[in-house]
Amino acid sequence: MVTTTLVPHGFCAGVRNAIKTALGIPFRGGNVYCLHELVHNELVVEDLRKRGFLFVESLDEVPDGSQILFSAHGVSPRIRAAARRKGLDVIDATCPFVERVHLDARRFSGKGLKVVVIGKKDHVETIGILGEAPDAVVVGDPAEAMALADDPSCAGRTLGIVSQTTMNSDSVKRIVEILSERFPVETAAETCNATKERQDAVKAFRGDALLVLGSANSSNTKRLCEIFGAKTFRAADMDEVRSLDFSGVEHLGVTSGASTPEEFLSAAVAYLETLKN
Numbered sequence: 001m002v003t004t005t006l007v008p009h010g011f012c013a014g015v016r017n018a019i020k021t022a023l024g025i026p027f028r029g030g031n032v033y034c035l036h037e038l039v040h041n042e043l044v045v046e047d048l049r050k051r052g053f054l055f056v057e058s059l060d061e062v063p064d065g066s067q068i069l070f071s072a073h074g075v076s077p078r079i080r081a082a083a084r085r086k087g088l089d090v091i092d093a094t095c096p097f098v099e100r101v102h103l104d105a106r107r108f109s110g111k112g113l114k115v116v117v118i119g120k121k122d123h124v125e126t127i128g129i130l131g132e133a134p135d136a137v138v139v140g141d142p143a144e145a146m147a148l149a150d151d152p153s154c155a156g157r158t159l160g161i162v163s164q165t166t167m168n169s170d171s172v173k174r175i176v177e178i179l180s181e182r183f184p185v186e187t188a189a190e191t192c193n194a195t196k197e198r199q200d201a202v203k204a205f206r207g208d209a210l211l212v213l214g215s216a217n218s219s220n221t222k223r224l225c226e227i228f229g230a231k232t233f234r235a236a237d238m239d240e241v242r243s244l245d246f247s248g249v250e251h252l253g254v255t256s257g258a259s260t261p262e263e264f265l266s267a268a269v270a271y272l273e274t275l276k277n
Contacts, residue, residue: 003252004251004254005205005207005251005254007202007205007210008255009262009265010256010260012192012194013194014072014098015072015095017096019039021069021091022069023051032053032066032067033053033054033066035056035068035070035075037217040217040221041218041261042215043237044259059086062086062088067088067091068091069092069093070090072094072098074102074125074128075131076132077131097192098125098165101163101165105117105162106132108160109132109134113157113160114136114153115162116148116160117138117139117162117163118140118163118176119139120164120167120219121140125166125219135153137151137154142175146178149182154183159185160186161176161179161188162188162189166258167191168223169196172190195220199223202227203228205253207250208251209231209246210230210253210254211233211234211253212224212233212234212257213235213254213257213260213265214257215260218257224257228253233246238267238268242271
């Protein structure tokens with residue numbers, strides 16, 4: 001390996017806020033529960049677990065009156081109502097950018113528009129956004145956008161388009177274009193600034209390989225891996241970094257998902273430096 005170039009990296013503002021919120025919670029002698037992973041990074045989650053946080057997938061797992069932390073990905077109005085019924089002490093770490101998407105979806109729905117969410121159907125952020133509009137539909141790629149023209153629930157409707165914040169920005173733009181050719185639309189669809197900045201940097205990188213540091217369940221990490229046209233590696237921890245074979249790589253780019261700790265990136269770069277010798 002000849003050179004190593006760092007592409008934009010580090011926690012995005014939403015992740016920094018979520019972690020700061022979690023670490024600032026005063027434990028009241030009982031457990032603090034977190035609905036879903038706070039952020040999609042196993043190193044961060046494991047650190048919080050060691051500090052006493054319990055991660056759950058349903059409010060049914062949370063005793064009435066307990067402290068509950070909502071993750072950076074946001075939750076639906078139905079979940080918020082259920083938390084109130086259980087008397088839970090809610091600490092909300094929803095990313096402000098995600099909150100804005102919820103507001104846009106609610107605004108479009110209130111105007112009678114057919115809400116379209118550009119996103120992955122099973123992603124926790126998308127699921128939360130869908131809760132803002134009863135008849136919303138999810139579009140994950142351009143092919144699904146084209147098929148929407150045949151959806152009877154969209155016939156004669158104006159679409160209100162929003163997006164999961166960690167989607168491929170080029171794909172979001174293309175989907176909006178396709179829908180705009182077939183329907184009257186109002187759109188607030190865009191990826192968050194940190195996501196777009198990293199994606200643009202990866203597209204502009206001219207090395208022959210890219211190492212993306214981040215967890216397999218991180219949507220923005222996946223998008224970075226998909227965008228780079230040449231050889232791509234991904235690693236979730238140092239054991240995985242050390243297991244990678246960089247034979248033949250002369251110019252390696254290194255970037256990270258928006259929830260990947262800087263300590264991990266620093267350790268990975270230090271290791272890569274030893275491979276030059």
